[in-house]
Amino acid sequence: MFREMLEQVRQTTPLIHNITNYVTVNDCANILLACGGSPIMADDIGEVEEITSICGGLNINIGTLNQRTIPAMLAAGRKANELGHPVVLDPVGAGASALRTDTALKLLEEVDFSVIRGNISEMKTLALGSGKTKGVDADVADSVTEDTLDQAVAFAKEFSKKTGAVIAITGAIDIVTDAKKAYCIRNGHADMSKITGTGCQLSAMTAAYITANPDHVLEAVAAAVCAMGLCGEKARLRMSGLDGNSSYRNYIIDAVYNLTPEELERGARYEVR
Amino acid sequence: MFREMLEQVRQTTPLIHNITNYVTVNDCANILLACGGSPIMADDIGEVEEITSICGGLNINIGTLNQRTIPAMLAAGRKANELGHPVVLDPVGAGASALRTDTALKLLEEVDFSVIRGNISEMKTLALGSGKTKGVDADVADSVTEDTLDQAVAFAKEFSKKTGAVIAITGAIDIVTDAKKAYCIRNGHADMSKITGTGCQLSAMTAAYITANPDHVLEAVAAAVCAMGLCGEKARLRMSGLDGNSSYRNYIIDAVYNLTPEELERGARYEVR
Amino acid sequence: MFREMLEQVRQTTPLIHNITNYVTVNDCANILLACGGSPIMADDIGEVEEITSICGGLNINIGTLNQRTIPAMLAAGRKANELGHPVVLDPVGAGASALRTDTALKLLEEVDFSVIRGNISEMKTLALGSGKTKGVDADVADSVTEDTLDQAVAFAKEFSKKTGAVIAITGAIDIVTDAKKAYCIRNGHADMSKITGTGCQLSAMTAAYITANPDHVLEAVAAAVCAMGLCGEKARLRMSGLDGNSSYRNYIIDAVYNLTPEELERGARYEVR
Numbered sequence: 001m002f003r004e005m006l007e008q009v010r011q012t013t014p015l016i017h018n019i020t021n022y023v024t025v026n027d028c029a030n031i032l033l034a035c036g037g038s039p040i041m042a043d044d045i046g047e048v049e050e051i052t053s054i055c056g057g058l059n060i061n062i063g064t065l066n067q068r069t070i071p072a073m074l075a076a077g078r079k080a081n082e083l084g085h086p087v088v089l090d091p092v093g094a095g096a097s098a099l100r101t102d103t104a105l106k107l108l109e110e111v112d113f114s115v116i117r118g119n120i121s122e123m124k125t126l127a128l129g130s131g132k133t134k135g136v137d138a139d140v141a142d143s144v145t146e147d148t149l150d151q152a153v154a155f156a157k158e159f160s161k162k163t164g165a166v167i168a169i170t171g172a173i174d175i176v177t178d179a180k181k182a183y184c185i186r187n188g189h190a191d192m193s194k195i196t197g198t199g200c201q202l203s204a205m206t207a208a209y210i211t212a213n214p215d216h217v218l219e220a221v222a223a224a225v226c227a228m229g230l231c232g233e234k235a236r237l238r239m240s241g242l243d244g245n246s247s248y249r250n251y252i253i254d255a256v257y258n259l260t261p262e263e264l265e266r267g268a269r270y271e272v273r
Numbered sequence: 274m275f276r277e278m279l280e281q282v283r284q285t286t287p288l289i290h291n292i293t294n295y296v297t298v299n300d301c302a303n304i305l306l307a308c309g310g311s312p313i314m315a316d317d318i319g320e321v322e323e324i325t326s327i328c329g330g331l332n333i334n335i336g337t338l339n340q341r342t343i344p345a346m347l348a349a350g351r352k353a354n355e356l357g358h359p360v361v362l363d364p365v366g367a368g369a370s371a372l373r374t375d376t377a378l379k380l381l382e383e384v385d386f387s388v389i390r391g392n393i394s395e396m397k398t399l400a401l402g403s404g405k406t407k408g409v410d411a412d413v414a415d416s417v418t419e420d421t422l423d424q425a426v427a428f429a430k431e432f433s434k435k436t437g438a439v440i441a442i443t444g445a446i447d448i449v450t451d452a453k454k455a456y457c458i459r460n461g462h463a464d465m466s467k468i469t470g471t472g473c474q475l476s477a478m479t480a481a482y483i484t485a486n487p488d489h490v491l492e493a494v495a496a497a498v499c500a501m502g503l504c505g506e507k508a509r510l511r512m513s514g515l516d517g518n519s520s521y522r523n524y525i526i527d528a529v530y531n532l533t534p535e536e537l538e539r540g541a542r543y544e545v546r
Numbered sequence: 547m548f549r550e551m552l553e554q555v556r557q558t559t560p561l562i563h564n565i566t567n568y569v570t571v572n573d574c575a576n577i578l579l580a581c582g583g584s585p586i587m588a589d590d591i592g593e594v595e596e597i598t599s600i601c602g603g604l605n606i607n608i609g610t611l612n613q614r615t616i617p618a619m620l621a622a623g624r625k626a627n628e629l630g631h632p633v634v635l636d637p638v639g640a641g642a643s644a645l646r647t648d649t650a651l652k653l654l655e656e657v658d659f660s661v662i663r664g665n666i667s668e669m670k671t672l673a674l675g676s677g678k679t680k681g682v683d684a685d686v687a688d689s690v691t692e693d694t695l696d697q698a699v700a701f702a703k704e705f706s707k708k709t710g711a712v713i714a715i716t717g718a719i720d721i722v723t724d725a726k727k728a729y730c731i732r733n734g735h736a737d738m739s740k741i742t743g744t745g746c747q748l749s750a751m752t753a754a755y756i757t758a759n760p761d762h763v764l765e766a767v768a769a770a771v772c773a774m775g776l777c778g779e780k781a782r783l784r785m786s787g788l789d790g791n792s793s794y795r796n797y798i799i800d801a802v803y804n805l806t807p808e809e810l811e812r813g814a815r816y817e818v819r
Contacts, residue, residue: 295568298568298569299569299570299572299573299742299743302569302570302742302743303741303742303791303792303795306740306741306742306791307740307790307791307792312742313642314568314569314609314610315610315611315639316610316612317610317612317613317645318613319613319643319645320611320644320645320646323642323643323644323645324642324643327642341612341614522792523792523793523796524788524792524793525792526790526791526792527788527789527790527792527793528790529790530740530790530791530792531787531788531790
């Protein structure tokens with residue numbers, strides 16, 4: 001059924017409001033266009049509510065967080081909730097500074113997220129919470145491998161139950177889950193971590209997939225994660241001996257541009273736990 | 274005569290001050306270098322007047338507008354006017370929020386622009402104006418096609434008369450006009466809209482063309498629009514089956530880098546109305 | 547011995563905190579990954595001390611300076627000094643505005659830099675200093691050529707003595723020197739100046755090299771400068787007739803990704819003065 005998820009993106013051209021970091025913002029815009037969506041970037045408190053109102057979904061990424069944009073993230077998130085728009089959180093670097101951790105926790109308190117996408121370390125930080133935000137049990141390994149997969153799935157389900165969001169933990173094996181059903185995804189290539197912002201790009205694309213598929217959020221997130229990983233595989237095959245991470249970045253976005261629903265359906269490698 | 278327009282850019286290396294958005298800023302810098310100009314990006318109120326003074330032209334783009342940079346745009350614009358430097362306005366997203374619409378209108382009130390470049394929707398927003406800024410008749414279709422071209426040309430000429438700026442409306446057919454003469458340009462490829470920032474890039478390049486050709490502003494803008502479209506065509510031909518919007522972006526900037534005055538002269542497809 | 551410098555980067559994966567401009571930040575992140583390091587970008591005063599504490603080195607670049615980030619640069623720089631982390635300064639555009647010149651001089655007063663990397667014009671501005679910051683004799687030519695090389699080397703050594711930093715002046719010939727020993731480097735290609743941000747990228751990469759080689763800072767900087775130039779040469783050879791500055795940018799980062807210690811050792815072209 002991942003085929004239908006992508007078809008819906010292509011047919012409805014979801015307009016996504018992004019409040020995101022300035023490092024990877026151009027790649028986020030281009031991958032949204034590549035997958036079939038349309039991007040708007042706007043982060044000023046004076047316009048974020050209006051901008052999010054004309055969009056279909058919202059993507060909040062704290063990668064280069066600053067005190068000017070934190071209130072804008074909160075305002076946009078609340079407005080999107082009010083309008084029933086799906087909202088994605090990418091808690092980049094949560095755990096690396098109190099500002100990031102506290103902001104991510106505050107966003108979780110004040111905004112209902114449809115999806116939270118990050119690596120296991122960021123997710124553990126959010127799950128543990130702070131003094132006032134009591135968290136779930138985050139006593140889980142620091143990387144998701146075959147050995148730690150069951151444990152990580154249990155953690156992710158519990159965190160989904162607590163937040164009400166679909167949880168997408170990406171790494172060597174990706175986990176996409178709600179409180180009940182978990183997709184364990186084995187698409188992707190290790191070299192994707194040598195490109196800045198593949199995670200940010202996936203979060204932006206995820207916002208497009210869930211906006212286009214409001215009745216199948218879990219499946220839409222899993223489809224987006226498979227699509228990113230599959231395109232990472234296809235792009236890796238395209239690399240010549242002279243290519244490195246810069247060309248790889250371009251090839252992945254190119255692959256997302258050219259990905260057909262049939263290829264996604266055939267190429268998705270996952271199991272349900 | 275477009276040949277001479279490009280030759281002048283290459284011979285004079287116009288230095289362009291850009292106050293622009295953080296989404297497409299890197300592509301704007303690279304396309305300025307590609308066409309033969311030179312970029313400076315500076316947006317702090319504490320330095321924009323000095324920076325614009327050492328440049329030849331100014332490019333203002335409201336793509337990721339924020340309250341910190343609005344006063345900087347106004348100050349830089351006024352300074353450029355005082356020095357007789359040409360100024361380009363790219364009213365990205367005017368109409369999408371009050372902040373963007375009001376800021377664009379305020380800029381139009383306080384700064385004399387040499388060129389305003391946007392899509393038909395942004396231009397209509399500006400032409401209608403606000404309560405205090407009475408606008409021209411913007412009862413024109415929402416896209417420029419063969420059927421609506423005459424109407425759109427009339428609208429653009431009227432808006433040029435009102436603002437004193439050359440108006441460049443880009444879309445399926447591009448219109449470049451002052452109050453009297455309109456170039457209707459049919460270069461370009463529809464897939465350019467699948468890349469973020471081709472409009473922003475064109476505005477930056479336009480600033481270089483008019484700075485290098487101060488006595489032929491209308492023709493310089495038309496030449497820049499033809500150059501961008503022609504490079505979009507050439508780059509499209511270069512694409513293989515694996516290429517998508519990311520490689521297309523690179524190929525367009527590459528094509529601008531390699532464009533010769535003769536190719537521009539031969540490849541420009543326009544009529545005058 | 548440049549071979550060992552690169553090997554150390556690859557083996558230790560230095561984490562570099564960047565407070566840098568929004569024009570070239572994505573390329574800085576990707577070149578850090580390409581050379582074997584790892585990037586974090588963070589510029590809010592509320593987190594820069596914490597972020598720099600978890601990193602190995604700091605890279606400060608004033609390319610799109612603004613009043614929000616100046617205090618963050620100072621705070622991060624002082625913290626890095628306190629922790630004994632190496633710090634690189636890239637004084638982009640010093641001399642172009644009082645804000646840039648004054649900020650760069652203030653940074654020099656309050657932070658001990660391990661390396662200052664810029665072009666000859668920026669370096670002269672810093673060396674001359676302001677009223678309160680008396681500078682060294684900066685009566686040196688405006689470009690470094692065979693004719694002016696001895697003079698420029700003497701200037702750079704004097705400036706290194708004054709600041710205690712390794713000085714890297716990049717241009718047609720690059721000079722890397724402490725107060726005693728100067729590497730005069732002839733790697734690179736003139737077309738690198740047609741890409742935005744090759745200087746910024748080099749500064750970021752330099753931070754990775756010195757962080758990985760704390761006991762050989764002078765040699766590590768020279769190795770980074772040779773590596774960037776050599777990759778500029780290799781990437782230039784890869785260019786086809788259709789390629790321009792955008793593909794060249796990608797190819798340089800790709801070349802950094804693929805550069806082996808042996809190639810660097812063989813390809814470095816320098817003499818010591």
